[in-house]
Amino acid sequence: MTGSSQTSGPDATSARAAAVSVGVDARSRGWLGSQTSRRLAFGYLLLAPASAYVLLLVGVPFLFSLYLAVSDANVGDPVANFVGLANFRAAWEMETFWIALRNSVTFLVVAAVFKSLLGTSLAFLLLQEFKGKKLVRALVVIPFTLPVAVSVLSWKWMYDSQFSVINWALHRVGLIGGYGSESWPIWLGQPHLALLACIGVNVWRTFPFTAIVLLAGFTSVPTEVLDAARVDGCSFFQRFRHVVTPMIFPILIIGFLFDTVFTLSDLSVVYLLTAGGPGNATQILPVLAYQIGIQAGSLGRGAAIALMLVPLLFPALLVMLRNLKRRDW
Numbered sequence: 600m601t602g603s604s605q606t607s608g609p610d611a612t613s614a615r616a617a618a619v620s621v622g623v624d625a626r627s628r629g630w631l632g633s634q635t636s637r638r639l640a641f642g643y644l645l646l647a648p649a650s651a652y653v654l655l656l657v658g659v660p661f662l663f664s665l666y667l668a669v670s671d672a673n674v675g676d677p678v679a680n681f682v683g684l685a686n687f688r689a690a691w692e693m694e695t696f697w698i699a700l701r702n703s704v705t706f707l708v709v710a711a712v713f714k715s716l717l718g719t720s721l722a723f724l725l726l727q728e729f730k731g732k733k734l735v736r737a738l739v740v741i742p743f744t745l746p747v748a749v750s751v752l753s754w755k756w757m758y759d760s761q762f763s764v765i766n767w768a769l770h771r772v773g774l775i776g777g778y779g780s781e782s783w784p785i786w787l788g789q790p791h792l793a794l795l796a797c798i799g800v801n802v803w804r805t806f807p808f809t810a811i812v813l814l815a816g817f818t819s820v821p822t823e824v825l826d827a828a829r830v831d832g833c834s835f836f837q838r839f840r841h842v843v844t845p846m847i848f849p850i851l852i853i854g855f856l857f858d859t860v861f862t863l864s865d866l867s868v869v870y871l872l873t874a875g876g877p878g879n880a881t882q883i884l885p886v887l888a889y890q891i892g893i894q895a896g897s898l899g900r901g902a903a904i905a906l907m908l909v910p911l912l913f914p915a916l917l918v919m920l921r922n923l924k925r926r927d928w
Contacts, residue, residue: 718809812854816847
């Protein structure tokens with residue numbers, strides 16, 4: 600009996616191990632073939648194009664800009680050497696950089712305030728029922744869909760010191776007097792007006808996007824909830840603050856994030872209108888980075904200046920994502 604137990608011991612152990620491995624393989628094959636795994640695989644397959652887009656068209660250029668920012672790359676030299684933070688220090692020592700940083704923050708804050716007011720008003724207007732509502736909805740998105748060069752050059756003509764249709768309209772209503780450039784404001788030539796003129800064009804181009812985002816959020820609020828708040832005696836502003844805003848808060852955050860990115864990285868409006876002038880009155884970081892990195896040929900320093908936009912965007916991104924995560928809890 601002893602001999603038989605010794606003989607059967609290793610065989611029993613190997614048999615149990617084989618049974619366990621077969622069970623594990625069966626469970627793994629069962630999980631891989633389950634509906635949950637197929638749904639996960641299908642979800643990852645749908646995310647693959649967007650992930651590839653972000654990696655190839657956003658991630659790779661961002662990493663390349665980091666490489667340029669820590670090198671002495673320039674247009675005339677095919678070989679770039681590592682210089683560390685020298686380009687960032689050189690940018691911080693430029694007086695123009697601090698002017699551009701101040702103008703960028705001013706540009707962002709003032710444009711955000713006006714786009715919020717105009718976008719909210721337009722969204723509420725488009726919620727009302729009136730004749731030609733579909734036509735109006737199609738017309739209000741034209742500024743956002745027009746090619747930026749066409750729209751900005753049209754505004755440059757309207758800001759012209761001699762043939763400005765804006766000055767003509769102001770003169771007709773009696774806000775400015777006389778004829779000619781001597782008494783009319785020079786929108787793109789006076790420092791205190793040039794930045795406001797650029798902000799006005801940016802607001803005109805992008806506030807329809809804010810209105811569309813808000814309109815999508817408003818239409819997603821159930822009418823039963825609004826009717827219940829109205830029966831409880833809530834005023835219009837109370838319903839908007841305590842009912843509508845909390846329900847569409849994630850949509851507002853995402854829309855605000857996109858609008859912040861669009862505003863801070865808006866190179867075309869300022870460059871086509873004033874190219875940063877007069878006297879750096881409208882100089883912003885994207886324009887300064889383009890002028891130094893592309894026009895002057897100093898790729899490394901231009902990339903370092905462009906990367907200064909990241910510290911401006913990162914705090915806003917962090918705060919908004921934390922608020923969204925806190926609401927999920």
